[in-house]
Amino acid sequence: MRHEHFIKQHMLNIRAGIKVDPSVPTETTYHKPTVPPRYTPVLPSRGNRKPSVKSPFNWRxxxxxxxxxxxxxxxxxxxxxxxxxxxxxxxxxxxxxxxxxxxxxxxxxxxxxxxxxxxxxxxxxxxxxxxxxxxxxxxxxxxxxxxxxxxxxxxxxxxxxxxxxTEAFANAAANANAEWILLSRRNRNEDEYRAALEFVTGMSGPMRFWDMLTVTPLIAYRRTAIWNLIDEGVLKPVEPGRITDASLLVKASQ
Missing domain, CATH: 3.40.1350.10 (Trna Endonuclease; Chain: A, domain 1)
Structure with a gap:
């Protein structure tokens, strides 16, 4: 994250009442997917053409x-x-x-x-x-x-x-949400998922994403589980756009 982006996010967290601990943890927290990742040779594309490797105009x-x-x-x-x-x-x-x-x-x-x-x-x-x-x-x-x-x-x-x-569909907000879904799908842990599902079962109205994370010792694991619930349609945001810690989530049935 760029320095100015970090400052902006820090100010947004203060405004939203989100207290993030800036201290460096003594131990590294690793993902613990229930299904270990598999690494196999990458197969070639099934497309009819391969774009040029470089371009002065577009991404490649x-x-x-x-x-x-x-x-x-x-x-x-x-x-x-x-x-x-x-x-x-x-x-x-x-x-x-x-x-x-x-x-x-x-x-x-x-x-x-x-x-x-x-x-x-x-x-x-x-x-x-x-x-x-x-x-x-x-x-x-x-x-x-x-x-x-x-x-x-x-x-x-x-x-x-x-x-x-066009860019109206493939926008930054939708792309960011897709990134989180794909990451969490790959690192899904069934125990954490069931714990998160049990927690949100009793929800009777909207709840902030961050507040769902502070009830667990390891925020990273619960964050993955909450995104799993969003991925499966159990939870949905109250408003469209990018889902952040300040977003309100409700059960899809509500």
Missing amino acids: GSQPSLDGDRTMHFESSIELKAGRIFRADRNFVELREQWPTVKYQGADGEIHKHTFDFWLRLKCGKRKLVAAKPTDIVVSSGLLEILRRIHRGGIAGYADTISLV
Whole structure:
């Protein structure tokens, strides 16, 4: 964390009445997942193309696939964030990047090709083609017209619908929440989860995230368990946006 960000967070904690102990602990606290992590060779991407390694304009890199066995390439910050958000959403059961490549007839009468950024399969079985682009590029590149032409040409062989995501969807708040969900999912401890679930069962109204952490000796373990509950839909934030220690959470049934 940058120095100025640390100061800002410290002031926000004071304003919210959150008292964080700044002292360095005498012992290191490690994650204790019930299911130990497995390390296997990373399989190659299933995408149709691999973006260039470097670019003066966009981000370049890779992230784990939905099942964690393969690598997924991205060529913009929106693709990185969108991929992470999709991976954290339990409604999606299959995810593939840089696929498929679809042919369509352009305004010039010629046949062109377009590779979608993501292909998704939902729990219900529906499939989605997703193009991920910044809003200004959507307009300047004529992407909407391309997607319309592809849809008119038929996509039944690949998907049921076509979607477009921009920075409005792949924003910093949603990305931060997805990061916490994925981290906590990997480090889930069943004993801590059951203890947290028992604690929130008696909730009759909203409760601050931080107040759920102060009732346990090791805040880090309870934090992971609370994010597990959010991941599984047991808890939800009262207001949309980034979930922080100051956020109010309620049971999903309320």
